[in-house]
Amino acid sequence: MRLLFCCTDTNPEPWLAGIRQALPQATVELWESGAAPADLAVVWAPPQVFFDEQPGLRAVFNIGAGVDALLARRIAPSTLIVRLDDAGMAVQMAEYVCHAVIRHFREFDVYEAETKAGRWAFRKPRRREEFVVGVLGLGVLGTRVAQALRGFEFPVQGWSRGPKLIDGITTLDGAEGLHAMLAQCRVLVNLLPLTDDTRDILNRDTLSRLPPGAYLINVARGAHLVDEDLLALLDSGRLAGATLDVFRKEPLPDEHAFWRHPRITLTPHTSARTMRDESIAQIATKITALHRGEPIVGVVNRLRGY
């Protein structure tokens, strides 16, 4: 078994050492152009030449949950594309989103500004039972986020392309379900995969369906959001604010209006980082299962896009 590692923006040494340890029977090498044909690969944003030179790959493992960048490549139809499920990302995502939702709901940002100015002042508490939080996307990450929010007794609604059932969460699907959910949400959390169907889904039309004063949290992909539509709705006072972790171009360009907007909190795509040890363990387990002819989860449906 021969495995290539081809990950942009990643220090390869600890990954190679970890994969060699987890799969001692495999030959594990850092990819270079002209490398001998391999069966398997671990990748992040690989160049097109990688796939052009390796048409015989049986499976590629993406070290992230989103495969939108990978699906922009031409990949042999016989190559299985596998994404990470969870691998330590779901708890980070739950943490990131709960922190942002609680901060907004409890107005801890306002309290921080008040106390920094030396003022001891109460704010009237918001009513939790009316504070609907909506989650777009109910995959491994979206489900974990919805359940974590439910733990704080918010009414939680979740939307996905097809119908899903999640204990304690009101689930909706399809275009009608999306509109019904948007009309309820005081906070909207985006955790959709980026596909042709979901690109630009957070736009003037959809965001205007939220109740006045609603809040947006985008932790999926920058291309889900039409930046200028969000800015217009924030500046008109229609939306209260946004927490954004992902952007159309990363790093976010210096001149972008998001940097200086008083009602946008931004982080540098850090909501859920790939955890090396968990990822290697998951990939090794899946490779072993594939070799035994057993089914694995996380195989990407190329037509669906995730």
Place this chain on the structure above:
Amino acid sequence: MRLLFCCTDTNPEPWLAGIRQALPQATVELWESGAAPADLAVVWAPPQVFFDEQPGLRAVFNIGAGVDALLARRIAPSTLIVRLDDAGMAVQMAEYVCHAVIRHFREFDVYEAETKAGRWAFRKPRRREEFVVGVLGLGVLGTRVAQALRGFEFPVQGWSRGPKLIDGITTLDGAEGLHAMLAQCRVLVNLLPLTDDTRDILNRDTLSRLPPGAYLINVARGAHLVDEDLLALLDSGRLAGATLDVFRKEPLPDEHAFWRHPRITLTPHTSARTMRDESIAQIATKITALHRGEPIVGVVNRLRGY
């Protein structure tokens, strides 16, 4: 049945209306000096003259979880003292503490300062499996907080006076248990009742037992913390920071050093507000149970102090 309402710093009208609706069989009145003898009372920080004039009270219901202020009064031995359990406070406390722990663990405060300065910069993630969070006090609020933190996969330890068992939490008790727990905690959360045994418990000795760089969250009472000991440990760099919601004197006096300390986040005693509707429902249920001769929870042990 005659019930008096005697709550300082509280608008009585909605409480009186709510109690009358919940207990239609009772005569419910706002206390004034000279009021006729009553069986029951709903109180918050009542003056001594209230108890001096009402020695025949069967039970007083405190509209808060902490009864330290109430126990400073002389109260007839035959009067049952009852505190609120939960009544909407536990979820607020879980929210407050999880927000503060996540903000510190994920360094969202640092990210906020960086992005406000226009910098896109990653920080090396902290290791969750080493990030022990310790909770002092395992009553209704402490238990809920410990479980909420466990939901984010932190190793959680909990300490209480006597032994307790909580699923998923390492529990310790007694003086030896306290020292063992302090030595582990990257974050220490205080949710103890204020009693003669716990006053000043957060002092130079105990706080110095925490690992270097530990973080303190005090959401119980200001008198648990020796203010100058915390300031010294922060200024020497021994502790990383603190989130404080309670203070020896409230509102926190203008001249207090906590107001301007760069590594203290403070809020004006807002971690868990009394929720009127939930509190009235709970008190009404307990009164009905007492009338039927059934046992109720939340009866204060005066010797123990909570």
